[in-house]
Amino acid sequence: MSDENPFAKMMQQGQDWARQFNPDMSSFVPKGFADLFPTMSADMMETFFGKGLNPDGLDAKTRLLLTLTGLTITGAAAEDQIRITVRHLIAAGATRQEIAEAIAQAGLFGGVPAMTTAMTLATEELSKDDDA
Structure with a gap:
């Protein structure tokens, strides 16, 4: 061994x-990377991340919520990735409540500072959606 x-x-x-x-x-x-990364359509995400490749597996929205949880636990090192994931979650049909709950749940493992950072970033991304 x-x-x-x-x-x-x-x-x-x-x-x-x-x-x-x-x-x-x-x-x-990857600082500033979020602004360069395009948001995929819900159909494309489902094809590549969701049931398109694994009909019995998780859908794209669920996979993205799990990704957001992991990124939140990672903390400030993943700021752009959190922004990108929130944008994709919006496109995949996630509600503000679902996004907030995923981040809050991650706070139990990553701590309050990581949760606060992710919640701030998510709020900024969601407010961009309001302005559109």
């Missing part, structure tokens, strides 16, 4: 792959 951590090995392989694909990726910081 190997003493090597399989997660560390996988992480190293991922980092090596990213460097081979694009050497600049090793210093990539």
Whole structure:
């Protein structure tokens, strides 16, 4: 039995792959990335993230709510990803209540500061929807 951590090995392989694909990726910081990333249509999300590939699996909205929960726990390091996910949740038909509950639930695991950051980001994205 190997003493090597399989997660560390996988992480190293991922980092090596990213460097081979694009050497600049090793210093990539996604700040401002949310503004560059387009929002997919609900049909496209369902095809790629939801029941399109796995008819018996989770739908796109549920997968995105789980993603938002994980990103909230991650905290401030995932600000742009939280913004992108909230935009996609809106497109997938999630309600403000569902988005808020996913973030609040994550607060139990990621802490109040992480929850507050995610709730602030989500509120900003939802207010953009109000302005449209």
